[in-house]
Amino acid sequence: MKLTINNQPLELDVEPDMPLLWAIRDHAGLTGTKFGCGMAQCGACTVHVDGQPVRSCITPVASVEGKQVTTIEGATEASTITQALQEAWVHYNVPQCGYCQSGQLMSATALLSSNPAPSDTDIDSFMAGNICRCATYQRIRAAIKRAATQLA
Amino acid sequence: MTEQSNSRRHFFKTSLLAGAGLTLGVRLSQALADDAPVAGPGEAGSTALKQGLFAPNAFIRIAPDNTVTVIIKHLEMGQGTYTGLTTLVAEELGADWSQMRAEGAPADTETYKNLAFGSMGTGGSTSMANSYLQMRQAGAAAREMLKRAAARQWGVDERKVTVSNGVLSHAGAGFSASFGEMAELAAGMPVPENVTLKNPEDFVLIGKNNLTRLDSEAKSTGKAIYTQDIQLPDMLVAVVAHPPRFGAAVQSVDDSGARAIRGVVNVVQYPNGVAVLANDFWSAKKGRDALEISWDTSKTPPLDSEALMARYKSLARLPGVKTTSAGDVDAALKGAAQVISAGYEFPYLAHAAMEPLNCVAQITDAGCEIWNGEQFQGIDKPSIAAVLGIDPAQVKINTLFAGGSFGRRANPHADYVLEAVQIARASGLQQPIKMVWTREEDMRGGHYRPMFYHQLEGGLDEHGNLTGWRQRVVGQSIVQGTPMEPMMAGGFDPMSVEGSGEPYEIPNRSIELHTPAAFGVPVQWWRSVGHTHTGFATECFIDELAHATGRDPVEFRRALMKDSPRHLGVLNLAAEKAGWGNRLPAGRGRGIAVVKSFNTYVAEVADVTVKADGSFTVDRVVVAVDCGVAVNPDVIYAQMGGGVGFGLSAALGEKITLKEGQVEQSNFHDYLVMRMPQMPPVEVHIVHSGENPSGVGEPGVPPIAPAVANALFAATGRRIYQLPIANQLAA
Ligand code: FES
Numbered sequence: 076m077k078l079t080i081n082n083q084p085l086e087l088d089v090e091p092d093m094p095l096l097w098a099i100r101d102h103a104g105l106t107g108t109k110f111g112c113g114m115a116q117c118g119a120c121t122v123h124v125d126g127q128p129v130r131s132c133i134t135p136v137a138s139v140e141g142k143q144v145t146t147i148e149g150a151t152e153a154s155t156i157t158q159a160l161q162e163a164w165v166h167y168n169v170p171q172c173g174y175c176q177s178g179q180l181m182s183a184t185a186l187l188s189s190n191p192a193p194s195d196t197d198i199d200s201f202m203a204g205n206i207c208r209c210a211t212y213q214r215i216r217a218a219i220k221r222a223a224t225q226l227a
Numbered sequence: 228m229t230e231q232s233n234s235r236r237h238f239f240k241t242s243l244l245a246g247a248g249l250t251l252g253v254r255l256s257q258a259l260a261d262d263a264p265v266a267g268p269g270e271a272g273s274t275a276l277k278q279g280l281f282a283p284n285a286f287i288r289i290a291p292d293n294t295v296t297v298i299i300k301h302l303e304m305g306q307g308t309y310t311g312l313t314t315l316v317a318e319e320l321g322a323d324w325s326q327m328r329a330e331g332a333p334a335d336t337e338t339y340k341n342l343a344f345g346s347m348g349t350g351g352s353t354s355m356a357n358s359y360l361q362m363r364q365a366g367a368a369a370r371e372m373l374k375r376a377a378a379r380q381w382g383v384d385e386r387k388v389t390v391s392n393g394v395l396s397h398a399g400a401g402f403s404a405s406f407g408e409m410a411e412l413a414a415g416m417p418v419p420e421n422v423t424l425k426n427p428e429d430f431v432l433i434g435k436n437n438l439t440r441l442d443s444e445a446k447s448t449g450k451a452i453y454t455q456d457i458q459l460p461d462m463l464v465a466v467v468a469h470p471p472r473f474g475a476a477v478q479s480v481d482d483s484g485a486r487a488i489r490g491v492v493n494v495v496q497y498p499n500g501v502a503v504l505a506n507d508f509w510s511a512k513k514g515r516d517a518l519e520i521s522w523d524t525s526k527t528p529p530l531d532s533e534a535l536m537a538r539y540k541s542l543a544r545l546p547g548v549k550t551t552s553a554g555d556v557d558a559a560l561k562g563a564a565q566v567i568s569a570g571y572e573f574p575y576l577a578h579a580a581m582e583p584l585n586c587v588a589q590i591t592d593a594g595c596e597i598w599n600g601e602q603f604q605g606i607d608k609p610s611i612a613a614v615l616g617i618d619p620a621q622v623k624i625n626t627l628f629a630g631g632s633f634g635r636r637a638n639p640h641a642d643y644v645l646e647a648v649q650i651a652r653a654s655g656l657q658q659p660i661k662m663v664w665t666r667e668e669d670m671r672g673g674h675y676r677p678m679f680y681h682q683l684e685g686g687l688d689e690h691g692n693l694t695g696w697r698q699r700v701v702g703q704s705i706v707q708g709t710p711m712e713p714m715m716a717g718g719f720d721p722m723s724v725e726g727s728g729e730p731y732e733i734p735n736r737s738i739e740l741h742t743p744a745a746f747g748v749p750v751q752w753w754r755s756v757g758h759t760h761t762g763f764a765t766e767c768f769i770d771e772l773a774h775a776t777g778r779d780p781v782e783f784r785r786a787l788m789k790d791s792p793r794h795l796g797v798l799n800l801a802a803e804k805a806g807w808g809n810r811l812p813a814g815r816g817r818g819i820a821v822v823k824s825f826n827t828y829v830a831e832v833a834d835v836t837v838k839a840d841g842s843f844t845v846d847r848v849v850v851a852v853d854c855g856v857a858v859n860p861d862v863i864y865a866q867m868g869g870g871v872g873f874g875l876s877a878a879l880g881e882k883i884t885l886k887e888g889q890v891e892q893s894n895f896h897d898y899l900v901m902r903m904p905q906m907p908p909v910e911v912h913i914v915h916s917g918e919n920p921s922g923v924g925e926p927g928v929p930p931i932a933p934a935v936a937n938a939l940f941a942a943t944g945r946r947i948y949q950l951p952i953a954n955q956l957a958a
C-alpha cells in the first residue's frame with residue numbers, strides 16, 4: 076500500500092482491508108493515535124484524511140491511498156491550530172490519564188478549522204464522538220475556547 | 228567519616244562515570260540500572276544510571292544538568308500522582324518547578340511499598356496520604372546534603388547556606404550555585420539522620436501554585452507512552468478469545484483458519500482462553516476471529532442478572548450478618564410513629580478505561596520482564612514468579628502510564644498480567660509478546676463493580692426525630708476467595724458496607740450484610756468501591772426521611788451530624804456556594820449529598836432540569852471538598868470534576884447485565900458512558916485545612932448520583948430506586 080502520512084510517502088506491506096489505525100500504529104510506528112473501541116464509538120483513533128476527521132479504526136487502508144493522512148504527530152509539527160490547542164491543553168492541564176487526548180485534539184483541530192469561534196453548543200455537538208472516561212470535558216471546552224481566542 | 232558516607236562516595240564515583248550525579252538514598256534496583264525503554268513521562272528511562280547500590284529512600288536523582296528526577300512509587304493513571312509526589316519533594320528541596328522530572332519506580336516492592344498497604348501498589352486513594360511525610364523527608368535530606376556540600380566548597384558555615392528556587396546561596400559571601408553544580412560534592416556528604424521539615428506557613432509550592440502537571444505536555448502531543456504503545460524488537464501481538472461464560476473451558480480448537488492468515492505466527496491455548504500471535508494487531512485479530520472453538524459451558528450456570536436481583540431482594544427480607552449495631556432497631560421501628568422503607572438496586576459496572584487492558588510479557592532464560600500500566604506490584608510480581616516457578620528477583624516490571632484504570636489494573640488475582648505471562652510461556656518463544664484485549668474482551672472480562680441491593684427502614688417519632696435505621700445490604704464480596712481475604716477478619720467484607728448510614732447519629736442502628744456464595748461473576752473494586760452504592764442508598768434515604776418530616780434536607784442532615792465537624796464543613800460550604808434554599812423555577816430541582824470516603828469529605832449539590840417527556844439535564848454541580856492540606860489545588864479541582872463525571876456517567880447510563888450466563892454489553896454502543904454534551908459545569912471549593920492530606924482520586928465519585936437523584940425528586944416528586952437512572956422518568 077502506498078500512503079502519505081504526515082507528508083511522508085510510505086510504502087507499507089499490509090493487506091488492503093487493514094484499518095488505517097493499525098497501519099499507522101503497527102507499521103508506520105506512530106503510536107500517538109490510539110485504539111479505544113475499534114468501531115467508531117470513542118474517537119481515540121481520530122486522524123485527518125485530506126483535512127477531514129475520520130475514525131481510523133474503521134477506515135480501510137486501501138481507501139486512503141493517494142490521500143493525505145495527518146496524525147497527531149504531523150499536526151503537532153505543522154498545524155498552527157493544533158499547536159494553539161496544545162498550548163491551551165497544557166495551560167489548563169486538560170489531560171488526566173491522557174489516553175483519549177490525541178483524538179480529542181484531532182477532533183478539536185477539525186472543529187476550529189471549520190468553525191473558528193464555536194459556541195459551547197457547537198463544541199459539545201462536534202466533540203460528542205470523543206469519549207473521555209476521565210471526564211476532562213469541562214477543561215476541553217475551556218481549552219478549545221482559549222485556543223479559538225488566541226487564533227482569532 | 229562513616230562507612231556509609233564512604234560507600235556513598237564510592238557510589239558517586241562510579242555513577243559519575245555514567246553521567247549521573249547525586250542519587251539520594253541510592254538504592255537503585257536492577258530494574259533501574261538496566262536500560263528501561265520507557266520509564267517516565269514520555270522520556271527514555273534511566274539509562275544514565277548503570278551502577279546499582281542499595282540504600283533506603285531511592286526517591287531522588289539530581290543530575291549534573293540540574294534536573295531533579297523523583298522516582299514515583301505509584302502508578303500514574305490520570306490522578307496526578309507524578310505531579311503530587313514531585314511537589315512534595317520539590318517543596319522541601321527548595322527546587323524550582325521547571326527542573327523537576329518524574330519517573331516510574333521499578334518493582335522493588337520493599338523500597339517502594341505503599342506505607343498504607345505494607346506492599347507495593349496504588350489504590351484506595353492512598354498515594355498522597357502515605358507519601359506526604361516520606362517524600363518530604365526525602366526532599367529535606369537531599370536539601371541538607373546539598374547545603375553541606377555548598378558549605379564545604381565555599382568554606383562557610385552550613386547554617387548560613389540558604390536554598391530557594393533551585394539555587395544554593397550564601398548571602399554574606401555572595402556565593403551561589405545550582406543543584407547540578409553541587410551534585411558531585413553532595414553525593415559524598417553523609418545522609419542526615421534527622422531532618423527538619425518546613426513549617427506549612429513557609430510552603431511555596433504546596434497549596435500555593437497551579438503547577439503545570441509534569442505529564443501535560445507529553446499527553447497533549449501523543450508522545451506519552453502507554454503499554455499499548457510499546458514496540459520492541461521481534462515483538463508479537465496476542466489477541467485472545469475468552470469463554471462466552473465466566474469459568475467455561477476450551478473443549479477443542481480448530482485453528483487452521485487462523486494459521487492461514489498472513490502475519491499469524493502461532494496459536495496457543497492456556498487455562499482461560501486461546502491466543503493468536505501475529506506480527507501486528509490486525510493480523511492477530513483476524514486470526515482470533517477465524518478460530519473455531521467449542522467451549523465446555525456445562526459447569527457454568529446460565530446466570531441472569533434480573534433473576535439474581537430478585538434473589539437479592541428476597542435475601543434482604545432476612546436478617547444478615549450485623550456489621551454495625553447500636554441500640555435496639557427492631558424496637559425502635561416497632562415503636563415509631565412513621566416507618567419509611569425503600570429498596571435500591573445497583574447493576575454490575577465495568578471500569579471501561581479508555582485503554583483496553585493489555586500487558587507485554589517476555590520470558591527468557593534470565594526470567595520474566597513485564598511492561599504494564601502496573602498498579603499492584605506487591606501482588607503481580609510474586610504471582611508471576613509462582614506461575615513460572617522462578618525467583619521474584621527474576622521478575623522485572625516496567626511501569627508505564629495507564630490510560631485509566633479506576634481500580635481495574637489492581638487485580639487481587641493478577642488476572643490479566645498472568646494471562647499475558649501464560650500466553651508467553653505457552654508460546655515457548657523468548658521474544659516479547661504484547662497481549663491486547665479488544666474493547667469487547669475488556670467489557671466482557673468481568674471484575675466488575677458488584678451488583679448490590681440495599682433495603683432500608685427508617686423510624687421517625689411523632690416529632691420527626693429519626694430513632695431507628697436498618698440497612699440490609701446484599702452483594703458479592705470483592706476480597707472473598709482472593710489472597711486479600713484476611714481483610715474479612717471481622718467475618719464480613721468491610722468494603723461491602725463501608726459508609727452505610729454514616730455519619731448520622733441515630734440511637735438505634737443496624738447495618739446487616741448478606742454475601743451470596745461465589746457464583747462465577749468476577750468482581751472488583753471500582754473507583755470509590757463500596758461507597759458507590761452505600762453512598763447512594765444512605766444519601767437518598769436520608770433525603771427521603773427529611774421530606775417525610777417536612778424538614779429541609781440540609782437542616783435535617785445538620786441536626787444528625789453534630790459530632791462530625793468535617794462533614795458539616797463541606798455540607799455547609801456546598802450549600803452556601805450553590806445558593807441552597809433559593810427558589811428554582813418549575814421543572815428544575817436541586818439536590819445535595821455528602822459522603823466521606825478514603826478520609827476525604829465531599830458534599831455535592833446538583834441542579835437539574837426535567838422536561839415534559841421525562842428527559843433531563845444536569846445543569847450545574849457544586850462540590851465542596853475537605854482533603855486536609857490541599858497539596859495541588861489544580862489536581863484536586865481536576866479529580867473532583869473527573870469524579871463527578873465518572874459517577875454521573877454510571878448514574879445516567881452504565882450497566883452490565885447477564886443473560887443465559889453471557890454479558891450482554893460489548894462496546895460503547897451498548898455500554899453507555901457519558902459524553903461531552905452531558906457533562907455539567909462543575910465548580911469546586913476546597914476547605915482550608917491543616918490536617919494531613921488524604922486522597923482525591925475516588926472521593927469525588929460517591930455523592931454525585933444521590934445528589935442528582937435528590938434533585939430529580941425536588942423537580943418531579945419522583946424517587947429513583949434503581950441505577951442507572953436512564954429514562955426512568957419518561958415512564
Ligand atoms: S478506536 Fe476508533 S473510534 Fe474508538
Ligand code: FES
Nearest residue numbers: 172173207208209
Ligand atoms: S484523559 Fe483519560 S480518557 Fe480522557
